[in-house]
Amino acid sequence: MTATIIDGKAFAATVRKKVASHVATLKQGHGITPGLAVVLVGEDPASQVYVRSKGKMTVEVGMNSYEHRLDADTSEADLLALIERLNADTDVHGILVQLPLPGHLNEDLVINAIDPAKDVDGFHISNVGLLGTGQKSMVPCTPLGCLMMLRDHHGSLSGMDAVVIGRSNIVGKPMAQLLLGDSCTVTIAHSRTKDLPGVARRADIVIAAVGRPEMVPGDWIKPGATVIDVGINRIEAPERGTNEDGSVKTRLVGDVAFDSCAEVAGAITPVPGGVGPMTIACLLANTVTACCRAHD
Numbered sequence: 435m436t437a438t439i440i441d442g443k444a445f446a447a448t449v450r451k452k453v454a455s456h457v458a459t460l461k462q463g464h465g466i467t468p469g470l471a472v473v474l475v476g477e478d479p480a481s482q483v484y485v486r487s488k489g490k491m492t493v494e495v496g497m498n499s500y501e502h503r504l505d506a507d508t509s510e511a512d513l514l515a516l517i518e519r520l521n522a523d524t525d526v527h528g529i530l531v532q533l534p535l536p537g538h539l540n541e542d543l544v545i546n547a548i549d550p551a552k553d554v555d556g557f558h559i560s561n562v563g564l565l566g567t568g569q570k571s572m573v574p575c576t577p578l579g580c581l582m583m584l585r586d587h588h589g590s591l592s593g594m595d596a597v598v599i600g601r602s603n604i605v606g607k608p609m610a611q612l613l614l615g616d617s618c619t620v621t622i623a624h625s626r627t628k629d630l631p632g633v634a635r636r637a638d639i640v641i642a643a644v645g646r647p648e649m650v651p652g653d654w655i656k657p658g659a660t661v662i663d664v665g666i667n668r669i670e671a672p673e674r675g676t677n678e679d680g681s682v683k684t685r686l687v688g689d690v691a692f693d694s695c696a697e698v699a700g701a702i703t704p705v706p707g708g709v710g711p712m713t714i715a716c717l718l719a720n721t722v723t724a725c726c727r728a729h730d
């Protein structure tokens with residue numbers, strides 16, 4: 435293996451430390467405690483894990499965590515009423531509605547009901563517009579975490595060729611906007627892209643955000659390129675044996691075939707321990723930012 439491993443876990447710990455020190459200053463100097471409200475509708479197991487982890491880290495950096503768990507059959511009107519209450523609550527500086535929502539709820543409607551100033555996910559249409567026009571906004575946490583790791587590793591990204599594989603509103607599109615803001619030449623590739631391997635091979639930076647386990651092999655990567663793996667996929671791992679209930683054990687993999695890419699890349703993020711921890715650290719940082727802007 436030749437690639438440098440970009441240690442997102444360690445980087446995220448330093449970001450959380452800075453957030454904690456900022457929170458302490460807000461508390462001691464101004465009597466303000468930043469607060470993050472997380473809303474979970476239903477019992478999606480992966481979402482439950484994420485929400486628990488977000489709540490724990492929020493408390494660890496000294497902020498208030500407000501968790502709202504609603505039944506899977508909660509009506510849109512009830513969910514919108516909760517968001518209205520959180521919008522009006524001056525103790526709540528950040529609001530996150532965990533996605534995906536159950537099918538009967540309109541995600542766009544729900545997200546756009548959040549006060550844009552409290553939209554720590556950066557998904558509200560006005561934050562999307564502000565980011566797209568290079569104005570001060572709330573920036574989506576996963577792409578922000580990726581950008582921070584890239585800047586830390588490279589310094590300036592100016593003039594670099596970046597290929598973002600995946601065109602989601604949560605990661606692919608905002609990632610492309612951020613890279614453009616840092617003067618990269620950006621390509622957004624997706625399932626209909628012609629010659630995806632050839633497109634990826636031209637890139638100095640490859641961001642994989644497709645949600646398909648180990649889809650990007652090493653021979654798609656230009657020697658020395660930086661590979662950022664946004665994927666978190668759980669796959670069966672028969673080599674690890676079976677659980678007590680007889681089911682096959684699982685393991686987490688990214689969208690990138692780590693071993694083969696690490697042979698060619700200059701730097702690469704691992705899964706787990708890469709982008710994932712940075713996403714939560716950026717959520718906490720966004721909450722402090724929202725709190726400071728509210729008290730400006």
Ligand code: GUN
Nearest residue numbers: 530531532533534555575
């Ligand atoms: N589900 C998967 N990723 C995210 C995220 O970044 N924010 C929210 N709200 N839901 C998600």
